[in-house]
Amino acid sequence: MSAFTRFTPLIQSLPSTIPFVGPEAIERQRGRAIAARIGANESGFGPAESVVQAMREAATGTWKYADPENHDLKQALATRLGVSAANIAIGEGIDGLLGQIVRLVIEPGMPVVTSFGAYPTFNYHVVGHGGRLVTVPYVGDREDLDGLLAAVKKENAPLVYFANPDNPMGSWWPAERIVEFAKALPETTLFILDEAYCETAPAEALPAIDAFIDMPNVVRTRTFSKAYGLAGSRVGYVVTTPGTAQAFDKIRNHFGMNRIGVAAAVAALADRDYLATVTARIAHSRERIAEIAQSNGLSPLVSATNFVAIDCGRDAVYARAIVDTLMSDHGIFIRMPGVAPLNRCIRVSTGPQAEMDLLEAALPNVLAKLAGGQ
């Protein structure tokens, strides 16, 4: 296949890859519609009705570019968080922001520290900018903070990433351990604290918003994709110092935000009742998933996120067979971690009762089928 011959050497070295296969692609490959979409940590509970209404009202205005300064959204976030708008940078979801952060810091060959088996899209951006991944194994299904810190120091790494609460395991560290980690870092290491799942986490897992607000080497990433139910809107943000926040203006696509998406985010922040309601529903769904797992002899991990990792007690081949059979026989879309030992688990996103009912009905059949096939 003929491609342009003079892409940069770095580009030529990269695969035309994708960090995750999307559920629509799975539907096309298998010729089967998904009955329960509980694999991508989206929120099947959806956005608030007030947010749906705000999006519908914004539809006629979409002939206009969004405000490149994202003024209103920054103000709304600043008010909610108790920081200044200057502490905030807005981007096309955390995925987009991670790409920008990597570009701000990484030149080819530089080491980047993350956990082995953590967020593949972060790794994708690191590799895409020529960074060298230095991975630290999970310990007890949690990120190994001491190990990450040691790797940073050993490598003199300019960038370290982890999520708290964690994806794909759902585990978390208490706030004081996160603060301790940040303060122990060299000032020349940028720490990405991914808090995509902060809304569903216990308060003890979240450092105070001012815990790092004067540390230019800490960026906290957050999103409207999870609890707020707006994955398709692509709105994420960073909280950091004004100086570090301003660096995003050097490289971001200033007119890159979707106007309806921004309107949705502003409306979502205003509907605090819905956030309380939906996080309760997510917590309830976590319990339901755990019960379903246990009643099938599997071991759910405690989760602070909108998903539950379930230890299936065997190896990755077995976990993969469960994932594949849930989809092929029942149209239930879930995912699983990518590397050992995490990949003894499957990962099920929380969702409405109908999806949970489908899972509850299907899982015994899948496990029985796999047992019969041994």
Added chain:
Amino acid sequence: MSAFTRFTPLIQSLPSTIPFVGPEAIERQRGRAIAARIGANESGFGPAESVVQAMREAATGTWKYADPENHDLKQALATRLGVSAANIAIGEGIDGLLGQIVRLVIEPGMPVVTSFGAYPTFNYHVVGHGGRLVTVPYVGDREDLDGLLAAVKKENAPLVYFANPDNPMGSWWPAERIVEFAKALPETTLFILDEAYCETAPAEALPAIDAFIDMPNVVRTRTFSKAYGLAGSRVGYVVTTPGTAQAFDKIRNHFGMNRIGVAAAVAALADRDYLATVTARIAHSRERIAEIAQSNGLSPLVSATNFVAIDCGRDAVYARAIVDTLMSDHGIFIRMPGVAPLNRCIRVSTGPQAEMDLLEAALPNVLAKLAGGQ
């Protein structure tokens, strides 16, 4: 202001800039609402009613990420254009795609050829990746194709950009000259043919879709932001060879598209009647702008786009005064080219009759005020 100290040297050399000040920022700065938004080459005619309806229907589905393969949109485009889906790459507007293209090709210090005064956002991306801009002056308010080709060859440049029809001047070259330019390029030079305004151009300005379809060093960029009235949706696409199209998969944000925006683009392609209607309205509005200019003693340039550049017959200071006074006294937002000699002109986007009426009423007052102020 404290920023992280270890951003890359390239990043540290960049300003926290923005290619354009947005109209919302102008409103905030001046404390005055915009009465006529005819400066950013958006389409005040809006998207089709069928598209608004499609967006409203898509609102409840926005808890899902968009399909990372953009399958349905690619298929719809392929069918419409008469190419394969493999010839297409989708991105967050042409701005986003330009950033990706620059990243695919440019390493620090490499020369990039464009016209002096052409699209600032392209230049922003080039500088952001450390490229060295090599600019060729416009000749007769058109891109100088011979000059661009000579600059490419002299510099052995890996990348050359121009728009046809052109922004900010609205001028165009006939298709055969564009084809001639492309075929004369070295295979080691990637040619970005920006066709953002193709829907409003005469047929003679558009090379056949298969004119370059086997040339891996030509990428045509198109958008739903202009004639389709979906600037706020951020959906653009590239037409090129399958090999070159696949390179975007190496670096793009696979889950970066807004789900409602994609639905809007698919719906827009299906409503061919609206496209015919709106391009007629745009053409009519171009004539109206030209008449307003002429009746005020100014010289409109012939345009193939959704805007008209108007030669104000004097210098940039005068043109800037017209732009500023239209806004300050009348709330009319227009823009102007950034460099000489183009900046003797102002640039007015087409729009509905109400906006044209405001312009018609305001312009004589503005010119009289400026004449009185001499």
